[in-house]
Amino acid sequence: MKTRLREVPVEEAVGLALAHDLTQIIPGQFKGRLFRKGHVVTEEYIPKLLDIGKAHIYVLELGEGDLHEDDAALRLASALAGDGITFGEPGEGKVTLRAERRGLAVLDEAFVRSVNRIGDIALATVRRDQVLQPGGAIAAVRAIPLIVPERKIAEAEALAADWRARHGSAPLAVRPLRSVRAGLLVTGGEVYSGRIKDKFGPAVRAKLEALGSTVAEQRFAPDDRQRIVTEIHYLLERGYDMILVTGGMSVDPDDRTPGAIREAGADIVSYGTPMLPGSMLLVGYLGDVPILGLPGCVMHDPYTSFDVLLPRILAGDRITREEIAGMGCGGLLHG
Numbered sequence: 001m002k003t004r005l006r007e008v009p010v011e012e013a014v015g016l017a018l019a020h021d022l023t024q025i026i027p028g029q030f031k032g033r034l035f036r037k038g039h040v041v042t043e044e045y046i047p048k049l050l051d052i053g054k055a056h057i058y059v060l061e062l063g064e065g066d067l068h069e070d071d072a073a074l075r076l077a078s079a080l081a082g083d084g085i086t087f088g089e090p091g092e093g094k095v096t097l098r099a100e101r102r103g104l105a106v107l108d109e110a111f112v113r114s115v116n117r118i119g120d121i122a123l124a125t126v127r128r129d130q131v132l133q134p135g136g137a138i139a140a141v142r143a144i145p146l147i148v149p150e151r152k153i154a155e156a157e158a159l160a161a162d163w164r165a166r167h168g169s170a171p172l173a174v175r176p177l178r179s180v181r182a183g184l185l186v187t188g189g190e191v192y193s194g195r196i197k198d199k200f201g202p203a204v205r206a207k208l209e210a211l212g213s214t215v216a217e218q219r220f221a222p223d224d225r226q227r228i229v230t231e232i233h234y235l236l237e238r239g240y241d242m243i244l245v246t247g248g249m250s251v252d253p254d255d256r257t258p259g260a261i262r263e264a265g266a267d268i269v270s271y272g273t274p275m276l277p278g279s280m281l282l283v284g285y286l287g288d289v290p291i292l293g294l295p296g297c298v299m300h301d302p303y304t305s306f307d308v309l310l311p312r313i314l315a316g317d318r319i320t321r322e323e324i325a326g327m328g329c330g331g332l333l334h335g
Contacts, residue, residue: 002063005146007056010049013041019058020069020146021092022049033091037070058146067150069093069143075153076121076141079160082106082170085138093143099132102212103174104315107139111163111171115156120148125172131211131311132174139172177314181216182208182242183235185228187257191247192222200246203299207307211314216240223248228260232291236264242290242313249280249295257293258282266291269321274328278305283319290319303333 005019018041024034034052035045041057049057067075070090077087077095087097099105107125115123125139132138163171184204190196198220205215217238221227228245235243248257258271266284271293273281281304282293290313298306308327309319 006059008059009056010041010046010054013049013057013059014043014046015040022052022054022057023092024052036091037068065150067143067148067153069146069148072121072143072148072150072153073141076123076143076156079157080115080123080139080141080170080172082173084174084176085170085172093146095141096137097139097141097172099134099136099138099174101174101176102131102133103176104311105130105132105138106169106173106175108163108171111159114159118152118155120144120152121156129312131177138174175315177211177311178213178241178316180208180213180241180314182213182244183238183240184215184218185221185231185235185243185245186218186247187221187223187228187245188247189222192220200294200299204244204246204294207298207310211311213314215244223256225256225260225263228256229264232261232264232286236286236289240289242292243286244292244294246294246298247296249282249293261291261293264291269319270324273305273309273324273331275305275308275331275333277301277333278308281305281309283309283324285318301334305331305333308333 018035018037021033021037022035023032025031034048070093073090073093073095077097081087081097084100084103085097086100087095105126105128107128109128112123112125115121120143122142122144123139126137160171184201186198186200191198201218208215219231219235221231232243232245245257245261261282261284262268264286266286268282268284271282273279277297278295280295284291292306294306297304312319
């Protein structure tokens with residue numbers, strides 16, 4: 001039997017089941033589902049259907065090899081969702097996949113394209129490595145027509161199964177962020193002497209706490225290379241998971257931070273990041289401990305190269321020079 005979609009006047013629809021969700025829109029007040037797919041029409045609902053402009057409804061009789069939009073979307077979501085992802089019931093052929101925890105979005109652009117090439121189904125995602133809060137959407141899947149050929153969902157499921165077999169994980173997942181204890185060193189004679197109030201500390205502390213980490217200890221040093229080296233060694237000996245050194249990152253004569261980080265024994269991955277704001281950011285490692293030199297923009301700009309790299313480090317990534325080079329694409333964070 002082929003799928004049949006019959007149009008029935010609402011006055012003759014009593015006792016029949018709706019073929020799809022029906023949406024009600026009240027401008028400025030409400031937009032949402034009024035009746036769910038499968039709802040059986042009774043006499044009392046006829047005025048409500050007429051109120052939303054439905055003089056006719058569709059009655060659906062599915063044929064072999066066809067899927068209703070909701071069933072198609074639910075199967076697609078089930079195939080794609082991996083660790084750290086949850087989703088609820090479909091509505092109007094759409095399922096939203098959400099993060100169960102704070103973390104980074106795991107996805108692959110080539111895989112997303114392969115699903116969207118199939119046709120009649122859509123997969124939309126956030127950016128790779130985007131920070132997600134619990135309940136935040138990582139992706140949404142949708143069946144475009146009301147009726148979807150089952151073979152197209154099977155094709156998407158096969159792509160997802162192949163991905164799982166090759167990568168050992170689902171195509172979509174949320175990587176958790178570690179909770180780290182950071183040592184913070186604020187440099188600059190003007191702050192060290194008390195001439196001006198420290199603004200770096202509160203800004204850096206807020207950024208870490210927003211991601212579930214803490215500044216365990218904050219120290220101060222003047223614009224003296226050896227003093228900065230000494231303080232870096234102190235923070236390293238304290239066993240902190242990350243060391244952040246602020247200020248003194250430009251080319252002014254008094255800016256000693258990059259040289260001090262190098263002299264402290266750090267393996268410098270990059271001094272300079274192709275992102276704006278934050279191009280003067282330094283990334284290095286003291287053994288396995290990340291050490292970052294933070295430029296002044298971190299203190300006053302809401303989103304910089306530091307905000308891009310920090311979640312990656314908290315997720316356990318070791319930043320490489322090649323990755324830094326690739327960050328120029330999309331690296332103009334705001335102009």
